[in-house]
Amino acid sequence: MSAIMPTYFSQVPIAFSKGAGSWLWDEAGNAYLDGLTGIAVCGLGHCPPAITEVICAQASTLIHTSNTYWVTHQQRLAQKLCAVAGMDQVYFGNSGAEANEAALKLTRSYARKKGIASPLILSMEGSFHGRSMGTLSISGTPRIREGFEPYGDNARYVPINDLHALQQAVLTDQARLVAIIIEPVQGDGGIMIASHAYLQAIRALCDKYDLLMIVDEIQSGIGRTGRWFAHQWAGIQPDIMTLAKALANGLPIGACLSHGKANDLFKPGKHGCTFGGGPLVSAVALAVIETMERDNLVNRAEALGVYLLEHLQVRLSAILGVQAIRAKGLMIGIVLDRNAFAIMPIALKHKVLFNIVANTVVRLLPALTMSYADADELVERVANCIEEFYRLTAEF
Ligand SMILES: Cc1ncc(COP(=O)(O)O)c(C=O)c1O
Missing domain, CATH: 3.40.640.10 (Type I PLP-dependent aspartate aminotransferase-like (Major domain))
Known part of the structure; x- marks a missing residue:
């Protein structure tokens, strides 16, 4: 029996020990790209100096x-x-x-x-x-x-x-x-x-x-x-x-x-x-x-949001199960056509952090300070996860 009350049913079996900007490192030293920022909390990224x-x-x-x-x-x-x-x-x-x-x-x-x-x-x-x-x-x-x-x-x-x-x-x-x-x-x-x-x-x-x-x-x-x-x-x-x-x-x-x-x-x-x-x-x-x-971060959030949306739209356009992308700045939801919780282990494998809301929506809440190079990487890793998710769930 865990000493923690089991309130978080989908807790991901990984613990982070260090963070900087849009990256987190687990206890084994693996780096993860953070598209979730502790659920819209670390807007300036992790440990901004x-x-x-x-x-x-x-x-x-x-x-x-x-x-x-x-x-x-x-x-x-x-x-x-x-x-x-x-x-x-x-x-x-x-x-x-x-x-x-x-x-x-x-x-x-x-x-x-x-x-x-x-x-x-x-x-x-x-x-x-x-x-x-x-x-x-x-x-x-x-x-x-x-x-x-x-x-x-x-x-x-x-x-x-x-x-x-x-x-x-x-x-x-x-x-x-x-x-x-x-x-x-x-x-x-x-x-x-x-x-x-x-x-x-x-x-x-x-x-x-x-x-x-x-x-x-x-x-x-x-x-x-x-x-x-x-x-x-x-x-x-x-x-x-x-x-x-x-x-x-x-x-x-x-x-x-x-x-x-x-x-x-x-x-x-x-x-x-x-x-x-x-x-x-x-x-x-x-x-x-x-x-x-x-650092003019509010305007930056708007511009980065537009950039991410446009690149996600292009990269995800060929994936049939993606029904829509809803976005306002850096609140981004990729709507899939089925229950998407099975994507979470895939995200861990691809070392990218996001979560699922309303059963079918991949939610991204990246840092307002995320670099454009990291934004490109986020689009790529998220797209790879969604593609793998559909390959694995194709038979259903
Ligand atoms: C819109 C909104 N309201 C209220 C809350 C509750 O905030 P807290 O978890 O800090 O109590 C949340 C948390 O996710 C939220 O997203």
């Missing part, structure tokens, strides 16, 4: 004091994040689930303000907002919800990009609805991209019916799609935005940002956590944002 320097300097100065006291780095990070995002206030936690929990509590405070006793949130089918009880209760993926019921009557779901269903749902539950939550690009849902028109329609409905528009940018944010935040492609302003993953390039952090009518909904004592926004992680997140600005 500028970030490692800040980690070491801050770790040898001050790591933790608690939120009982002012944390200067946290305040600086909040100001910087708000400036980059066009938001007003931030709450810091330690993970995506915590960021979304904060957003959920903000919706409850908003409901109280509006006199709604039994509030509802509208969410998307196929959405993934976390594994805590609250975030499961608004996640539109039955697979992760099953077995932990009951959730209470606090959410409704609509298919993404279906404007008619969205309008109908808002009209039907007008009296109880307080918020609409959406990932501008669903990551775990299979790289499902919300259209600009759809995001704009959500914004318009939230204005019309006085609802909070929440964008979950935990996977799509921090430059990954070629904009600082994916919703910015649609030219809209959310009331609440949640972040985590890439914000500190691998140190645990979560952030819930508010704007306009979502500001000042938390009163003192109504929310908090021990570790959130500590000196170490805040200094590192600040360095991540500054590095991205200095």
Whole structure:
């Protein structure tokens, strides 16, 4: 019996001991090309020197004091994040689930303000907002919800990009609805991209019916799609935005940002956590944002995303089972015509890292800093894996 609870059923039997840029080395010294970045976390690649320097300097100065006291780095990070995002206030936690929990509590405070006793949130089918009880209760993926019921009557779901269903749902539950939550690009849902028109329609409905528009940018944010935040492609302003993953390039952090009518909904004592926004992680997140600005990485992500998409389209065009490639910047999903989990051992053999989402989609989330030579290599290795996968599954 393993001493680790068996929550990760598809854990790949390999352990890495070193990383640099877009490469990881296993304990036997084999090099792997990383097309996944710890699931959209190491956006600047592994151990970027500028970030490692800040980690070491801050770790040898001050790591933790608690939120009982002012944390200067946290305040600086909040100001910087708000400036980059066009938001007003931030709450810091330690993970995506915590960021979304904060957003959920903000919706409850908003409901109280509006006199709604039994509030509802509208969410998307196929959405993934976390594994805590609250975030499961608004996640539109039955697979992760099953077995932990009951959730209470606090959410409704609509298919993404279906404007008619969205309008109908808002009209039907007008009296109880307080918020609409959406990932501008669903990551775990299979790289499902919300259209600009759809995001704009959500914004318009939230204005019309006085609802909070929440964008979950935990996977799509921090430059990954070629904009600082994916919703910015649609030219809209959310009331609440949640972040985590890439914000500190691998140190645990979560952030819930508010704007306009979502500001000042938390009163003192109504929310908090021990570790959130500590000196170490805040200094590192600040360095991540500054590095991205200095190296123009958001524009780089857009250009690299276009390059990868074009090269994948050419290289994969002759493989019959490839049904589509969905991409927004460096969130890339190669849609296969069958369950694709059997490709994972093949990927290990070809020494390339990616994963499978929504059963049939090969997901790539490479670093914003990946070199063009490594991008070429990624296309080649991924294509070789898919070709081998189809050779092996041809008889089925
Ligand atoms: C869009 C989105 N929201 C929320 C989460 C949950 O984040 P965490 O695993 O840090 O709790 C994830 C994690 O994959 C995510 O992709």
